[in-house]
Amino acid sequence: MAFRDLVGQKEVKSRLEPMLKGTFAQSFLITGAPGIGKHTFGNELAKAILCQEPTEDGCCGKCPSCAYFDAGTHPDIRRFEAQKGKKSIRVEDLRSGLIADEAVNPQISKNKVYIINADQLADVSQNLLLKSLEEPPKGVEFILLCSDQSKLLGTILSRVTVLPLHPYTTEEIEQILKASGKEDASEEKVKFCAEFSSGIPGKALSLMEDEEFSAEREHIFDLVMEMPKMSYTDILIDEVSYWNDNSDRVDELLLLLQWTLGDIATLLASASKGVLKNQDKKDKLISFLSDARGLTLINMSNAVNAVTEFSKGLKVNVSYDAACSSMLLKIHKELKQ
Template sequence: MAETYPWQAELWQQLAGRKQHAHAYLLHGPQGIGKRALAERLMALLLCQNPQGLQACGQCKSCMLLAAGSHPDNYVLEPEEADKAIKVDQVRDLVNFVVQTAQLGGRKVVLVEPAESMNINAANALLKSLEEPSGNTVLLLVSHQHSRLLPTIKSRCVQQACPLPGQAQSLQWLATALPDCDEQERLELLTLAAGSPLVAVSLQAQGVREQRATVVEGVKKLLKQQVSPSQLAESWNAIPLLLLFDWFCDWSSLVLRYQLTQDEEGLGLSDMRKVVQYLAQKSGQDKVLGIQDWILAQRQKVLAKANLNRVLLLEALLVSWSALPGQR
């Protein structure tokens, strides 16, 4: 059965304990908090022929088939390739599944993840099944970006927000998940993951703290004019573009916040505190707002998988960043 997490206990009681199940649920919240695992656990319970309280039994024919990945009444819809759209043809295949009779005589359960990756035609093709699923069918939609879903999709589901766990609970879980990191390292990873513990684990696996140290060192050299924007852009080849834009977006926000509040507690992670403070004191607020708008616009293009010239884009970012101080 899918692993679920300590911060989901209350949510699980609420979902699994329903006397009557809705025909469609939308589980939404930030990435990296275990929504897929929660959906898979609910799927197992809904398909189980002999549930034990709020748990699937794990022993019946249905549970065995699900564990083997060959349950005839279970359908998982996801992009054919990572980070691509779910296409209309895929949804049509799903609709054909929904109209069939359950082979084991119980429910049919569909899992769609991430729901926001359906293109407009695919989303529209799903609407009819969401409105009137035939037979005893339950659709479980998992979304990391709830705002990108069509209102017509949202309105046909029972919407269930899945909140971020608190910092203390996340750190407690990370102590077991990342035993080789010390507490300070785990806190840094959780901060870099915007509070999502599962993202923190994957960032550690990617070597993100080492990548961050490289970038921070480069930014400091850039501001001291010890390296040119083009040299630095070339040297960051191995670092994911989205990570770089996330960090620069965060740093520009911290600069603005410090300009407005002078609050030294709000300077972010220790590696960039002095730089953030320096830029806040030496840069004009309109310049900081301008670069932040530009970073956000470029970040959207990166997210949309636009065809970008990576080195030129980074060079433009670093030219603007190095020109911030002294322009009040």
């Protein structure tokens, strides 16, 4: 794989292209939300830096350096992460693995690369790294990965070339999902997870594998479909207890609920022409609407507002149980037209 094969991130790629023809900056900081692909990008960058015959698209993929890299045995790359169960990289690991190693010549490539998880750098480690970043020894390249730039010292930030990774489009996420062995999954599932991930490939991939998410999606969709027929007891006992049991995933539930209500509104507004989030469940949505002829866009807008209100209430610590019951009853009232 080379940079050209990575999906999206045109801005970062175009900044790296001139370096592939000339000289690389010595210290990079790749930033972006958790799951955005900082490790993938950092790896490709490291591979291109180490490659013996890099092209303008990235590494050559054929030289001994690329072969060692692919086998995971390249001697000129070191990675620094916190040990399992720990929050920070050990200062001793940086001292012995990085500071003491800087002066040692690379074995295969012209350069050596240190990839550092900068979210796991305590202040003392950042200070330790500063000197190396200020005057990096010749042939040493730093790639720092970080999702929260605010935790890094200003003195570190001023010494690195920042490469910000931005959320992907839904189409790009679909490409990434298909390329990562999810080609057997149904088109609808890929589309749904891609869109639900808000442009974060790591999230989309975990949603694809998360059976609980699939179950949640079905539950919320069926809840809306059944809502007009439900009694107060169904809502206040059974449904509220489902929301209580899954309160750790309430943000997901609320978004799923909003999407399903939004789909009904879309169909009401534009008959069958609208693009739906639950495209694979279009028939069920149409049949729901044919049974609910009195339903108007105002009802749907009120129902969506009830979801937004609950969501806002959660941020100001209202009683979860009471706010959840109130939301469900409001939606019930609107859908029972």
